[in-house]
Amino acid sequence: MNLKRIGVIGAGVMGVGVAQALVQTGHDVVLVDIRDDILDQAKGQIYQNIRLSRLFNRPQENDKSPEQLIAQICFTTDYQQLHDVDFVVENSTEKWAIKKEIYPQLDAICPPDTVFAANTSCISITRIGSVTHRPDKIVGMHFMNPVPMKPTVEVIRGYHTSEASLATAHQFLAGMNKDGIVVNDSPGFVSNRVLMLTINEAAFLLHEGVSNAKDVDDIFKKCFGHKMGPLETADLIGLDTILYSIEVLYESFADSKYRPCPLLQKMVDAGLYGRKSGTGFYTY
Amino acid sequence: MESDVKQEIRVFLAKYFKDYDLRDDEDIFAAGFVNSLFAMQIVLFIEQQMGISIANDELQLDNFRTINAMNNLIMGKKAPTA
Numbered sequence: 001m002n003l004k005r006i007g008v009i010g011a012g013v014m015g016v017g018v019a020q021a022l023v024q025t026g027h028d029v030v031l032v033d034i035r036d037d038i039l040d041q042a043k044g045q046i047y048q049n050i051r052l053s054r055l056f057n058r059p060q061e062n063d064k065s066p067e068q069l070i071a072q073i074c075f076t077t078d079y080q081q082l083h084d085v086d087f088v089v090e091n092s093t094e095k096w097a098i099k100k101e102i103y104p105q106l107d108a109i110c111p112p113d114t115v116f117a118a119n120t121s122c123i124s125i126t127r128i129g130s131v132t133h134r135p136d137k138i139v140g141m142h143f144m145n146p147v148p149m150k151p152t153v154e155v156i157r158g159y160h161t162s163e164a165s166l167a168t169a170h171q172f173l174a175g176m177n178k179d180g181i182v183v184n185d186s187p188g189f190v191s192n193r194v195l196m197l198t199i200n201e202a203a204f205l206l207h208e209g210v211s212n213a214k215d216v217d218d219i220f221k222k223c224f225g226h227k228m229g230p231l232e233t234a235d236l237i238g239l240d241t242i243l244y245s246i247e248v249l250y251e252s253f254a255d256s257k258y259r260p261c262p263l264l265q266k267m268v269d270a271g272l273y274g275r276k277s278g279t280g281f282y283t284y
Numbered sequence: 285m286e287s288d289v290k291q292e293i294r295v296f297l298a299k300y301f302k303d304y305d306l307r308d309d310e311d312i313f314a315a316g317f318v319n320s321l322f323a324m325q326i327v328l329f330i331e332q333q334m335g336i337s338i339a340n341d342e343l344q345l346d347n348f349r350t351i352n353a354m355n356n357l358i359m360g361k362k363a364p365t366a
Contacts, residue, residue: 052324054343065340149320284299 003172004028007082007110009102010091011042011075014119017147018089019073020046024053024148025176029073030081039075046070053148082109087172089141091119094244099123100131107132115168117141121192122248125158125185135160139169141180142191145237154191155180187252188245195233196246200261202230206281207263213281231281235274243268289334289362290355296329297351308351323348330354336361 004027008019011033019029019042033039050066074081082088088106092098099118106116115137118128129135140156155169166182173180183190205211217229234242243264250258267280274280290308297306300322306312313323326348331337336358338347347357 048328049324051340051343052327054340055323055327055345055348056320058344059340146321 001086001168001171003086003168003175005030005085006172007032007085007088007106007114008091009033009088009106010093011038012091012093013145014143014147015089015091016042016045016049017145018091018119018143020049020053021148021176021178023069023072024050027072027175030085031073031075032077032079032082034077036077039077043070043073043075046073049148079105079109082106083111085110085114087168088114088116089119089143090116094120094122094241096123096127099128103128103131103138107134113137115139115165115172117169117172119143122188122245124187125156125161129158129160136162137165139165140185140189141169141173142189151177152179152181154189155182156185156189157182158185188249192245193249195230196242196249197258199230199234199242200246200258200264202234203261203264206231207261235280235282235284237274238276239264239272239274239280240268289358290351292333293330293351293354296326296333306351308355310351311349313345313349326354330358334358334362 006022006027006029008015008022008029008031011019011031015031015033019031022029023046031039031042033042047066047070050069088110090099090102090106092102099120103116110116112134116128116132116134117139118125119141121142125138125140126135129138132138135158138158139161140154140158142154142156144150144153153173155166155173157166170180187193188196202216205216206213213231217231220226220229228236243260246258246260246264250256250260271277272279275284278284294306297312301312323345327338327343330348338357342357347353
């Protein structure tokens, strides 16, 4: 299957990263969002990120300029532009109310054999499949941020996802110079179920006065050899997102081990979201 | 003027290099403190704070490796052209 023209839904942080990684690996992209100002901002960001990525990958003689790569992206609010895409990566907000409106539209407009990848860290792939007529062609793809720099993606098999669709997903990722690790559909999949509990427990350690942020992180970095500790990771992801994710796990499993740490709740209430607000477990 | 530019760079870097006395000729990438996101922030800082634009072919790590290298890049761009 030729996977050259790719639909990317949502021009937030993840959509922008996916679109950038795609054009830098020779794809054409149709980037769809609901508002023109979001798309304008995305265009500026992608241009800047492509330009700055040259710091780390010296451009070869035949490489396209940032201007040429940007021209490979069609920025649009019109879903009809997706009528001939070979593959779709959907990156809308992590809310079921939003996603359940998007998939029936994609289903109606895109070619019948196009596989849809939901870029999500928490929403059920099986449930997404249920609002389309192609549940066998829905896969989960949990990309990591920043997308162009992270070589491996958590791929999720929904209840009805076919082996053929998983093969297409692997082919698609290989075309982005990435690997995929396939897991079965379950709330939080593997990555978030373990990561969110770890961050939540680290927050409890601060809440109970057992340790401080730097020492908690240093134990992970200096004892375990991790690149980042859980609390600086939380600041990078955003504490509002962390709280939301742990709440989803708590509700999904109805298990008290996922109860959000009160300190995390308080920090979010106080607007301490981490890097994006300038203060979280650390000050930036 | 040169020292002003260096001072501005030092103030910016000090936010990231806490409790560390960074020399003007010290390789900030070799020092191991800098990740790729930070390298991008340095470029944006120089463009915004110094009001210059860095051309595509100048986006090389060597131009941002030390305080001296950044200063040379900035001063070269600020120098009046003949």
